Amino acid sequence: MANKVLMKGNEAIAEAAVRAGCRFYFAYPITPQNEIPAYMAKRLPEVKGTFLQAESELAAINMVMGASAAGARCMTSSSSPGISLKQEGISYISGAELPAVVVNMMRGGPGLGNIAGAQGDYFQATRGGGNGDYHVVVIAPGTVQEMADCTVKAFEIADKYRVLCMILGDGYLGQMSEPCVLPDFIEKLPEKPWALTGKTSDREQNKIYSLKLSGPDGELNAHTKKLFENYKKIQENETMSESFMCDDADYVLCAYGTCARVCKKAVKILRDQGIKAGLFRPITLWPFPEKEIEKACANAKRILTVEMSMGQMVQDVKLYSGHKVSDVDFYGEPGGVIPSLDAVVEKVKSYV
DSSP states (O other): OOOOEEEEHHHHHHHHHHHTTOOEEEEOOOTTOTHHHHHHHHHGGGGTOEEEEOSSHHHHHHHHHHHHHTTOOEEEEEOHHHHHHTHHHHHHHHHTTOOEEEEEEEBSOSTTOOSSBOOTTHHHHHHOSSSSSOOOEEEOOOSHHHHHHHHHHHHHHHHHHTOEEEEEEEHHHHHOEEEEOOOOOOOOOOOOTTSOOOOBTTBOOOOOOOOOOSOTTSHHHHHHHHHHHHHHHHHHHOOOEEEESOTTOSEEEEOOHHHHHHHHHHHHHHHHTTOOEEEEEESEEESOOHHHHHHHTTTOSEEEEEESSSSSHHHHHHHHSSSOGGGEEEEEOOTTOOOOHHHHHHHHHTTO
16 A cells, blocks of 8 residues: 655645656745745755746746746646736747646735635636636646645646646645645656757757737637637546535535535535535536536535635536526635535525
8 A cells, every 4th residue: 555644735736746747847935835836946956857936926937838848847836916927928828839737826815815725716717817718727626635646637638738737726725734645756758749859850840839920810710729629628538526425415515625625524414414415526627527517416406606705616507507597506705714614504404
């Protein structure tokens, strides 16, 4: 049996990234994700990697762009306001079809807000915070173990589809410590014949760019449609979710990340009281697990979406659950407040 180690969520992400082949990491400090750069500063030199504290979030994301274009597995991390500053680079990376991993340990907002964990960046992540037509793959772990596992998965998806993958956690997940089985080191990384490694005798010089200046029916039109054909493949093949006691559930809770931990406990309490409750937890927020949520909610009378925000994922639950909008309720707490277990239980009991 593999040995478990006790690690913070942020540290599990960092170590998993190293084991997944990440050798270039660029970031600027911001709470509550500072354990990631602190860990990388010590760890990367041990594996002959490069850690660089950039002068700003803008610089960090553009360093990621350069390293990715050269064929490296690379990563940056930040928290909500810092991710906002990276949005131009994220759009450029997406337009240039470059694989990269970005970690967002969400905190309370808007603005500088506070440093407590929150989930107010759902729209920014799943709808795209930068300009133009593009998507990033958004993976939302719910445990320290998933922090490690989803990091490896993010690098695999990024390279497979040449897209940017975002790990969307929150300050509570990043700071909590739990037992974790770390992934094995990946010895062989995929070939990247498209990378900018110079012209040689047996290959032409590659070009990577997102500026497409030809006419309205020309290069940019075709390029964007090509991007979305790629996104369709991701939607078909890469959705992840968890359904907990949903088969006979009259009432389904929908939540992700820290909120899902609260809701899973609420389901157990409600079941003990004779109320058939279940939990649907999307792990990929984009692509959203549309078929899976419809199946999980098929027999439900009511759906309750629980978030650490004023209501964002609830819009996707209304879109894809297969239920009338009036059957989908919402309970949330913004500003770094975790929804109360008692409040969630009482909310569901009010439907009975």
